[in-house]
Amino acid sequence: MIAANAQQTGSEAKTSPIDLSLGFSPCPNDTFIFHALVHGLVPAPGVAFSERLEDVETLNRLVLAGALEVSKISYHLLGHVLDDYLLLRSGGALGRGCGPLLVSREPLDQARLKGRPIALPGEYTTAALLLRLFDPSLDNLVYLPFEKIMPAVADGSVAAGVIIHESRFTYQGLGLTKLVDLGQWWEESTGHPIPLGGIVAKRSLGPEVLLTLEAALAQSVRHAFANPGLARGYIRAHSQEMSDAVCDAHISLYVNDFSVNLGAEGEAAVRVLLERAAQAGIIKPTTGSLFIS
The missing domain is CATH 3.40.190.10 (Periplasmic binding protein-like II)
Structure with a gap:
């Protein structure tokens, strides 16, 4: 008030x-x-x-x-x-070079992701929007607090996850692999910063x-x-x-x-x-x- x-x-x-x-x-x-x-x-x-x-x-x-x-x-x-x-x-x-990353435990192409659960850090996050714009067929979406996404990917609870914030700097320490840099995809497809x-x-x-x-x-x-x-x-x-x-x-x-x-x-x-x-x-x-x- x-x-x-x-x-x-x-x-x-x-x-x-x-x-x-x-x-x-x-x-x-x-x-x-x-x-x-x-x-x-x-x-x-x-x-x-x-x-x-x-x-x-x-x-x-x-x-x-x-x-x-x-x-x-x-x-x-x-x-x-x-x-x-x-x-x-x-x-x-x-900015540029700062977008969300789609990560998994092992290299996966888009075809192998279809139908499998993908964790997102909230329904209304830009990360969720970018994944939906990148590939609308990836529709088995699981919403988790951002800090729980990497552990869920690492233990196999989900096939992949979109990570944000400081996770960009730490995901490799959990043995995870980057599949797609959604910010890079955005920049290359639009020419605009993310x-x-x-x-x-x-x-x-x-x-x-x-x-x-x-x-x-x-x-x-x-x-x-x-x-x-x-x-x-x-x-x-x-x-x-x-x-x-x-x-x-x-x-x-x-x-x-x-x-x-x-x-x-x-x-x-x-x-x-x-x-x-x-x-x-x-x-x-x-x-x-x-x-x-």
């Missing part, structure tokens, strides 16, 4: 900041990006935050239910919530607040780039099982110039992803604005 209280002092009216629910994941790229914003190290005039850290599929479902005012989501989900949310141009994960996750905010907040949020997020990313050591404790507090090297690799892979501002190239990539999802009948066709005008 947004709350704003005004108090009259003489001829001046002082208004307390509106308190916005803010969702993002505990992954190093998100805690790196949001550290300065949630710790008041960059200005966000008239706005305060109550943060909620959850895995991305939990955030997707919270936004689908309208339960968060500002949140990180998978770009797949964006196509389902545009009636109520706008996409902010800063704070997200979009949109993974973005930041949405409720349209009802209004243009002034939305533009404030967008600018503050961009400043938070710039602050993190300029002061990479300041966020270290916050990042490690939410990623205790990762080594510093894996945290750093995670941030380097998923945080880049597109995280400051999507720009024309990033915006085009998002639109193409939504268009392809709509053509495949996975989301409804997009109408109206995606961004703050």
Whole structure:
């Protein structure tokens, strides 16, 4: 609930900041990006935050239910919530060489995968969307928390799995084999960078607040780039099982110039992803604005 209280002092009216629910994941790229914003190290005039850290599929479902005012989501989900949310141009994960991987215990071609269970890290993740776009015939889909996918592949519970986040750096240690780099497939088939996750905010907040949020997020990313050591404790507090090297690799892979501002190239990539999802009948066709005008 947004709350704003005004108090009259003489001829001046002082208004307390509106308190916005803010969702993002505990992954190093998100805690790196949001550290300065949630710790008041960059200005966000008239706005305060109550943060909620959850895995991305939990955030997707919270936004689908309208339960968060500002949140990180998978770009797949964006196509389902545009009636109520706008996409902010800063704070997200979009790039090249950073897409989800389809892995298994042994080399398998697509024909041998058909009909066999494939684990995905949530129904509304971009990883799930990419696999469905890559090969719609792979339809025996099992949804698991992302951290349980590699163990399920390794013990044979599923034939293959689509992995995200830090799993890109650790799957070989479990003896798993990469079958398809879905990000590479996307880049080669479209020419665009891969949109993974973005930041949405409720349209009802209004243009002034939305533009404030967008600018503050961009400043938070710039602050993190300029002061990479300041966020270290916050990042490690939410990623205790990762080594510093894996945290750093995670941030380097998923945080880049597109995280400051999507720009024309990033915006085009998002639109193409939504268009392809709509053509495949996975989301409804997009109408109206995606961004703050």
